[in-house]
Amino acid sequence: xxxxxxxxxxxxxxxxxxxxxxxxxxxxxxxxxxxxxxxxxxxxxxxxxxxxxxxxxxxxxxxxxxxxxxxxxxxxxxxxxxxxxxxxxxxxxxxxxxxxxxxxxxxxxxxxxxxxxxxxxxxxxxxxxxxxxxxxxxxxxxxxxxxx
Amino acid sequence: xxxxxxxxxxxxxxxxxxxxxxxxxxxxxxxxxxxxxxxxxxxxxxxxxxxxxxxxxxxxxxxxxxxxxxxxxxxxxxxxxxxxxxxxxxxxxxxxxxxxxxxxxxxxxxxxxxxxxxxxxxxxxxxxxxxxxxxxxxxxxxxxxxxx
DNA sequence: GAGTAAAGATTATCCGGATAACTGTTCTCC
DNA sequence: GGAGAACAGTTATCCGGATAATCTTTACTC
Numbered sequence: 001x002x003x004x005x006x007x008x009x010x011x012x013x014x015x016x017x018x019x020x021x022x023x024x025x026x027x028x029x030x031x032x033x034x035x036x037x038x039x040x041x042x043x044x045x046x047x048x049x050x051x052x053x054x055x056x057x058x059x060x061x062x063x064x065x066x067x068x069x070x071x072x073x074x075x076x077x078x079x080x081x082x083x084x085x086x087x088x089x090x091x092x093x094x095x096x097x098x099x100x101x102x103x104x105x106x107x108x109x110x111x112x113x114x115x116x117x118x119x120x121x122x123x124x125x126x127x128x129x130x131x132x133x134x135x136x137x138x139x140x141x142x143x144x145x146x147x148x
Numbered sequence: 149x150x151x152x153x154x155x156x157x158x159x160x161x162x163x164x165x166x167x168x169x170x171x172x173x174x175x176x177x178x179x180x181x182x183x184x185x186x187x188x189x190x191x192x193x194x195x196x197x198x199x200x201x202x203x204x205x206x207x208x209x210x211x212x213x214x215x216x217x218x219x220x221x222x223x224x225x226x227x228x229x230x231x232x233x234x235x236x237x238x239x240x241x242x243x244x245x246x247x248x249x250x251x252x253x254x255x256x257x258x259x260x261x262x263x264x265x266x267x268x269x270x271x272x273x274x275x276x277x278x279x280x281x282x283x284x285x286x287x288x289x290x291x292x293x294x295x296x
Numbered sequence: 297g298a299g300t301a302a303a304g305a306t307t308a309t310c311c312g313g314a315t316a317a318c319t320g321t322t323c324t325c326c
Numbered sequence: 327g328g329a330g331a332a333c334a335g336t337t338a339t340c341c342g343g344a345t346a347a348t349c350t351t352t353a354c355t356c
Contacts, residue, residue: 001259001262001263001274002259003255003258003259005262005274005278006258006259006261006262006263007190007258007262008278008282009262009265009266009274009278009281010168010172010258010261010262010265011187011208011285012278012281012282012284012285013164013165013168013265013281014168014187014208015208015285015288015289016161016164016165016281016284016285016288017161017164017165017168017169018208018209018313019208019285019288019289020158020161020162020165020288021162021165021313021342022313022314023288024158025314025341034340034341034342035341035342036341036342036343037342039159039162042155051304051305052304052305053303053304053305060159060162060163060166060167061166061342061343061344062343062344062345063304063305063306064305064306064307064308064343064344064345065342065343065344066305067305067306067307068306068341068342068343069342069343071306084304087303087304087351087352088304088350088351088352089303089304089305089350089351089352090303090304090305090351091304091305107151110151110154110155110158111149111150111151111154113154113158114149114153114154114155114157114158115149115154117157117158117161117284117287117288118157118284118287119287120283120287121283121287125280125283126149126153126157128276128280129280129283129284130153130156130157130160132273132276132277132280132281133157133160133161133164134156134160135268135269135273135277136160136164136265136266136277137159137160137163137164137167139265139266139267139268139269140163140164140167140168140171140265141163141167166343169312169343170343170344173311173344182310182311182312183311183312184311184312184313185312199334199335200334200335201333201334201335209312209313209314210313210314210315211334211335211336212313212314212315212335212336212337212338213312213313213314214335215335215336215337216312216313216336217312217313219336232334235321235322235333235334236320236321236322236334237320237321237322237333237334237335238321238333238334238335239334239335
């Protein structure tokens with residue numbers, strides 16, 4: 001690949017990353033959340049109570065990041081941690097009632113974010129783009145240097 | 149847009165953002181750089197000495213981020229800042245000889261990163277994907293809440 | 297069963313990047 | 327030409343996310 005093309009690709013990804021996150025941040029702020037928290041909450045909603053290790057895998061980030069986020073969500077009253085019955089090392093995280101109440105608004109924000117992200121794209125373009133993004137994500141995930 | 153689709157889109161973008169950055173970080177580390185620095189160096193190489201405001205615009209991030217990165221690049225000896233001749237507020241940043249020497253290896257790393265990112269994609273798929281990413285980036289840039 | 301390896305979680309410390317607040321300079325307009 | 331708005335930059339402080347190291351508990355192996 002020539003440099004111009006490579007730069008265009010890397011720059012586009014960087015720009016999308018920064019802007020999508022900024023947009024997410026401004027929308028999530030309405031719910032008192034920071035970007036990253038939504039992933040944890042949605043994962044808990046989708047797959048029920050689970051350990052932080054599982055959460056890390058689902059959220060696509062490292063355990064220490066989960067520890068911190070979960071602690072903040074816990075002090076915010078959205079989540080609770082209890083020691084796992086069968087393993088004293090593990091802690092099972094689950095949504096509190098207050099956390100569950102936040103899920104519906106959160107889902108709406110999540111949809112609005114996606115819609116704004118692809119605003120101006122027609123149906124086919126979105127489908128094509130989504131396909132490409134998922135391939136890209138899959139490829140990067142596979143050859144990532146990360147532990148997960 | 150339904151939730152499933154929205155989630156797929158948001159998650160893919162988040163995953164790509166994290167992984168691409170992680171991949172970049174591991175490659176840039178070979179040159180002693182952190183992600184973000186390369187954007188500044190490449191901008192200086194592409195468009196010559198410029199103020200930090202211009203750098204912020206080119207790098208797609210906020211002035212305070214540029215201040216810190218430029219200071220680190222300066223202490224690393226890759227960049228130097230001189231007061232602008234016509235404006236005592238502004239500081240013009242330029243590459244040092246040592247910084248210029250890093251450009252070629254950096255460009256190679258940048259190309260390698262892009263190649264690894266789209267590994268497995270054929271020529272047409274890359275072109276299509278790049279087009280979609282640039283549209284996405286443009287749209288997000290346009291409706292961003294950021295100052296730039 | 298004892299001793300070592302592996303795993304879950306946490307802490308500390310680094311980084312980029314954001315906003316808010318502040319400093320100092322330039323511009324504008326009366 | 328003097329007052330106030332606008333602007334370049336910096337600092338302080340927040341956040342997510344990463345790695346490395348540590349602690350505790352479980353699992354494996356002899």
